[in-house]
Amino acid sequence: MEQNGLMKSKSLRSESLFEGQKHEDFEFASFFRILINRYYKSLLIALLICFISVNFATAVEIKVWRFGGILAEHNWEKKKITEWNKQNSDVQIAWSNQDWATKREKVISAFKSGQLPDILVMDGPSIPDFVRLGVIRALDDVDRNMVSSWKNRFVPEIWDTTKYKGKFYAIPTYVDVTTFLTYNKAFVKTPPTTWQELKDVAKNLKGKSNKIPMVIAATKGTNDVNLWEGIAYANGCRWLNEKGDKVVINDRGCVDALQLYKDLVTGGLTEDNPQEIDYYKAIVLLLEESAIMSQSMSWLKAIDSEVKGSKNPDYGLTVFPKNANPTGSYPSANVIMAPTSAGMLTSQSKNVKAAMKFLNYFASQEFQAGWDGDPIPGRVPATKENWASPDVSKVYPDLVKLYNKGTLFNGAVPMPAFPGLVQMETYMGEALQSVVMGQQDVQSALDRVAAKSQRVLKKVSK
Incomplete structure (x- = not known):
């Protein structure tokens, strides 16, 4: 009986030691899993931060100076730029409104000091002087196929208002x-x-x-x-x-x-x-x-x-x-007629491809739609689609009649x-x-x- 008791006691101690070992193994495994989970979480967070950092680091900022304009234009442009920046993480637009009265002085001064933005939005009559000085680049020299894709959207006579010596320099939104x-x-x-x-x-x-x-x-x-x-x-x-x-x-x-x-x-x-x-x-x-x-x-x-x-x-x-x-x-x-709000690419842009991507949007009907009379009143729109809008008929009933007759721009010159x-x-x-x-x-x-x-x-x- 003593022997049986001793054997039972040893068996109990063995079971106790085994259970203790199991407990220690469980605690170690749990601890190991915690470490692994923390490691992977940290790694995931690090990768996420790295991805975000790389994404921001590779995002190109395109600076745009917009000269003049009425409040309705500023509101529309702000809305469209906000939408663009949300949808295009690779190209972010920094749009700023500038004083119309000092436009030429500001641009020429910035050109001389090498501080021009990527894009100017201003008047067509400035194009010849800017070309002579080397301030802007011909858009069809940069991407002829892209420019060709825009042409049919615009009223032909208005399209020609931003051409100089056979080259196309700016995208009009409307003309005076x-x-x-x-x-x-x-x-x-x-x-x-x-x-x-x-x-x-x-x-x-x-x-x-x-x-x-x-x-x-x-x-x-x-x-x-x-x-x-x-x-x-x-x-x-x-x-x-x-x-x-x-x-x-x-x-x-x-x-x-x-x-x-x-x-x-x-x-x-x-x-x-x-x-x-x-x-x-x-x-x-x-x-x-x-x-x-x-x-x-x-x-x-x-x-x-x-x-x-x-x-x-x-x-x-x-x-x-x-x-x-x-x-x-x-x-x-x-x-x-002359455009007074036309998008131009400057000669000092260091991100030409990104700037052209935005100018492609600038030329789209999605961006141009604001100049159909609502929300922007009092502008003669540049695109054919805007001339077909009922909103422009409310603002310019007399001019729409002339346009539909084909007499408004017949014989028009820049x-x-x-x-x-x-x-x-x-x-x-x-x-x-x-x-x-x-x-x-x-x-x-x-x-x-x-x-x-x-x-x-x-x-x-x-």
Whole structure:
């Protein structure tokens, strides 16, 4: 029995030792599994951090400077850029709005210091000077196939506004078009189509009310000069000859266009001091019902949305009356136009492929859709699809009718754009003022502009 007890005791101790060993093995296994789990979790976290870090490290930032624009444009662009950045982790857009008034100075200064962004969004008339200086690159030189894929989306005449010497430099979103006649339909049932009809309608309106029959904008401002250029180009006037080596702004077609201004002023058919009324003020006079007719550009509707004193007259918008028999040496232009919000690739971009990826989006209807009249009012859209939108018909019923007839852009040409034009237009602004104030006769004023401008052309052509 003692032996049996001893054997039982040994058996119990063995079982106890075995159970203890099992417990120790279990604890060790559990500890080992914990270590492994922690290791893999740490490894997973490390890999995740590494992946995120690499992803951020490989993400390319494309800087964009956007000059000018109205609030509705800024809001739309902010929305689309936010969407882009969420959907494209490899290319992040840093978009910033810049002051329109100092656009050329800022760009040229940044170019000289090597601090240009990747993309500029600004006006088409700056293209010739920027090409001459080497600020921007031709997009079709970078990726001809990509550029070709965009072309059919755009109105052909608008597409051509950003071409220079056969190269395509910028993607337009809309164009400013000039020159139009805006008229109060309560007073003018049928708008005039010729210069003589314009004078006759204005004379008929004079004295019938205390309102100004016809407002002309004749300050030194660029917009006012552009208004005159649109009227002059329709009369066969041009700044330069076909070779581009001679200033011809004193051609007969230009002289007669400026004479129209003088005739309206001396006939008492305009405001008293047109040299003090710029384009914006001229439109305000019409919207406040102080005037019956006015010159205008296509972005009249943008002004209309901002004028608090507007009495919301029922007004019409049509192409400005033309000389029944154009007297200039060059073809009559129906209207002249220029994009003022066009995407350009700078010569200093270090991420051309990424920048072109974004410009491909910039040219897409998804991005362009905002310029169909809603949410952005008062812009003449660049794409064909936007012209088919019911929203643009609400904003521009008169222009949509002309577009659908095929007459709005028929004979349209780009606004003047060549090196030295900015300085030349300051001379033209001075001439406008001197003529409407009776300080110079028309021919002498334009001869002087031509002589001074020829010197500028010679300088920039060296």
